[in-house]
Each structure stands twice: as C-alpha cells, then as structure tokens.
Amino acid sequence: MMGIHQSQLAPAANKFHVGNGDDGKHYWLTPPDIYRALDVRFSFDFDPCPFPKPDGFDGLTCEWGQSSYVNPPFGSILHQGPGDKAPKKKGPTAWARKAIEEQNKGKRVVLVYPVDKWLLMLLAAGAKVENLGDVRWRATEDGSEGKGTGRHIACFILEPKDTPSAGLPGEGR
Known part of the structure; x- marks a missing residue:
C-alpha cells in the first residue's frame, strides 16, 4: 500500500x-x-x-x-x-x-x-526554461494517458555555445 x-x-x-x-x-x-x-x-x-x-x-x-x-x-x-x-x-x-x-x-x-543542485547547474549554464504544464505522460505498456503528476513540468533548453572561430587564412581579426 x-x-x-x-x-x-x-x-x-x-x-x-x-x-x-x-x-x-x-x-x-x-x-x-x-x-x-x-x-x-x-x-x-x-x-x-x-x-x-x-x-x-x-x-x-x-x-x-x-x-x-x-x-x-x-x-x-x-x-x-x-x-x-x-x-x-x-x-x-x-x-x-x-x-x-x-x-x-x-x-x-x-x-x-531550497532547490536541487542540478537546477542551479542548468540555470548557470544558460538554460532557457519553459512550462509544459501538468503533462499526462504515456504508459510504456499500452500508450494510455496517465493522470498527470499534479505538478508542472519544466522544459530546460540548452542551446549550443558559440565556439571561437580559428578564422580562415587571410582573414583579419
């Protein structure tokens, strides 16, 4: 129980x-x-x-x-x-x-x-956060819709970081 x-x-x-x-x-x-x-x-x-x-x-x-x-x-x-x-x-x-x-x-x-450390790590890395609402996840066994968790689900988006360009030969910096 x-x-x-x-x-x-x-x-x-x-x-x-x-x-x-x-x-x-x-x-x-x-x-x-x-x-x-x-x-x-x-x-x-x-x-x-x-x-x-x-x-x-x-x-x-x-x-x-x-x-x-x-x-x-x-x-x-x-x-x-x-x-x-x-x-x-x-x-x-x-x-x-x-x-x-x-x-x-x-x-x-x-x-x-208090929050979990992983959240602060994602925010420090520049993650954008979106609210997906109370997601009704699907069961792996039959694909049926669940009841949701009663909590909103955050979607963390980490975009690629700009990498410094080595520059092409002859390009001015």
Whole structure:
C-alpha cells in the first residue's frame, strides 16, 4: 500500500512541520554571515517572514518593503487570508506569487528556497526554461494517458555555445 504524499497531508502532519529527524527542530533562521552578505548587496528594509512572528502578522497579505528578504516556510502552512472563509494550505507557490506581486509594484524581493543542485547547474549554464504544464505522460505498456503528476513540468533548453572561430587564412581579426 502506498503512503500519502506530503502535499496531500494537513500542514500539521506534513514532514516540514514535525521537525527534522530526532531533534524535532523545524524553525531555521538564515545564518548571520549569509544574511549580512545579502543585506550589503540589497539593503533590506523588510522581512515578511520574521522570527519571532508578531501576533496577527501576515507576510502573505501585508505590504512588503522596497527591498525584502524572504526566507519562507519550506513546507506548507495553514493560512487564512482576508477573503478566505476557512484556512487553506499554502506553500512555496503562495510565497512566489506574493513575491511577483511585490516585484510588479516596483519592489526588489530576494527569496531563498531550497532547490536541487542540478537546477542551479542548468540555470548557470544558460538554460532557457519553459512550462509544459501538468503533462499526462504515456504508459510504456499500452500508450494510455496517465493522470498527470499534479505538478508542472519544466522544459530546460540548452542551446549550443558559440565556439571561437580559428578564422580562415587571410582573414583579419
């Protein structure tokens, strides 16, 4: 029998909220040296994910500063916005949407979030990224259409790099 995927669990049961391993810790702050180096570059004036979080503070619905540092929860949280009748599970997509909303207001946002190393390698190599949506992959056995993963699939495109030309004899450089 297969277990339920973390994304289907209530936030209180999500692995990101029960702690890491035996120590049970699950609130992690940015190391001071990393924060200082980023602050020197970007002059932060706001943190929508402060610790400790003041009573009634809501980083997903408040106005952010001109230069915000965002170290959001790495899992999902229960969040009830102003228009929500009941709390909803919100994860990294909600923080990305809010960051883009603030950017569209002419503000700078520096959002940190764990990703796999291979993604950073592809981006550093100049990969272009396209969204293929929730692909309905085909079964190898009979070609039937699957249900999709419930996640969008990124398409990474690495174009050939220009190679320096040795030049033809007699060509000026």
